[in-house]
Amino acid sequence: MSYILLFISIVLINNFVLAKFLGLCPFIGVSKRRHEALGMGYAVIFVMAMASAATWVAYHFLLAPTDANLFFRFWGQGKAPADFDFTYLQTIVFILVIATLVQLVEMFLMKMVPPLYKSLGIYLPLITTNCAVLGVALLNIKDFNSLLPTESFLKTVLQGFGGGVGFLLVLFLMSGIRERLERAAIPPALKGVPIAFICAALLALAFMGFVGLTH
C-alpha cells in the first residue's frame, strides 16, 4: 500500500516539475511537439530509474556511515562506522555516477538496441545534467535513508521511476497545450515562451489540487 501511495504521490502530488520545480529546462525546451515530449519523457523515466538504483548503490556502499560501507569493511578494524561518514561527497559523487551511467546507457543502446537508441538517442545526452535526475537521487537518500536496505532500495527505484512518469505526464500535457497555443490568438508580447510560462503556472496550480488526495 505504501508503495502505491508513494507512486501516486511522486507522480501527481509531489510532481518533480510542477511541485518541486526541477527539470524546468527540458520542460520548456522539449515541450513544443507532443512526439518530442514523449521521446524525452521515456528517456527520463529510463534514466531516473537507473540513476536512482546506481546512486543508491554508490551511497550505501561508499558514502554512508553504516556496516555496509566498503571502507569500514576493509579498513574499519577497531573503528566505528561513524568514522567513515563521507556523505558530504554525495552531490559530486552522484553527478559523476549519473553522467557515467547515461554515457554507458547511450553506448549500450547504440550497439544492442538500435530501435530504442533511435527513439531516445538524441535526448539521452540532454538528461546527463538534468537537475531532476540529480534531484531524485538526493531526495531518495533524504526520504528513505532510515529504512531497511531492501525496502529503501525498492522505494528508491520506485520513486525514480515514478518521478520519470510524472515528468512524462507533465511534459506531454504541456506539449499538447503548446501545440494549441501556436494557433491561438495571443498578444504579440506574450507569444512563445512567456505564454508557455503562464500556462505552466496554471498547470502547477491545477496540480496543487492533487494535494487533496492525501486527506
Add this chain to the structure above:
Amino acid sequence: MLPAIIILGSLGLLFGAGLYIASRVFHVNIDPRIERVESALPGANCGACGLAGCGGFARAIVHGSADVTGCIPGGESIAHLIADIMGVKAKEIDKHVAVLHCGGRDVANRFEYVGIRTCNAATLFQGGPKACLYGCIGFGDCAIACPFGAITMVDDFPVVDETKCTSCGKCVDACPKDLYDLRSFKKLVHVACRSHDTGKVTRSVCKVGCIACKKCEIVCQFDAIHVEDNLAVMDYEKCTSCGKCVAECPTNTILNFREERKAKGLWPVKTVAHSSPL
C-alpha cells in the same frame, strides 16, 4: 580531505576506464558511404522519402532498406549520384507533382472572418469562411509551407508551378482541407473538386464544383472515373488522360493539364538516357 580525494579519484578512474572499455565493447562501425550519400542529398530534410531527414534516408539507402530513387525532391540527377556511390543502377523515376483538387476561385464567403489569416486557424472556426466547406480557403498555408517556392497565391488562390514542384508533399500536410495530392506527371486529367455535397448544394455555391451528374462516368471508355459520394473520383491506374471526360463535364470541373504543360515545355516528358558506371 584525503578520503575525499581517494574516493573521487578512484571513482573517476574506475568510471573513466569503464567507459573506455565500454566504448571498445560497444563500438559501432559506421559505413563511410552514409556520409557520402548524405552529402549528395539536397539536405532540405523535407521528409518526402518517408524517413527522418536526409541523414535517416542516407542510412536507409546504405542499409538497403530504401531505394536509391527515394529522394523525391532530388529527382533523377541525385538518384544517379547516389546510384554511383552505391554501385547500382538507378531505375527510371516517375516524377510526381502536387495537384490542387479545387477550382473554386469565386466561392463567396458565408461570414467575414477576422481571425488569424491562416487556413489552419480559419478551419478551426466553423470550417472556415467559404461557402463551400470542402474547398480552398485561400489564406495560402500551402504557399508558406512550400520550401521550393512552387506555390504562389494569385488573387487568394494557390497556383502550382510544376517546374519548381519537387513533390515533397509539404503542401499535402499543410492544407487543412486536404486538397492536394501528389500525382504522376504522366497523368494529365484531374478532378478539381473535393466537394461531397449534393449537386444542388455545390451548384449554389460554386460554378466549377462537381455536381455528380455522372456524365464523365458514362463517357469514359476505360472505366477510370466514378462518382462516389457525390464526387467524381479518378482511378489513376486506369486513366489514360484521353480527355473525353474533360469535354463532357458541364461545369468544367475536370481539368486537362496537357496544353498548359505543353506551353511550358514540360510535356511530353523527356527521359534522359543515363548510363551509370557499375
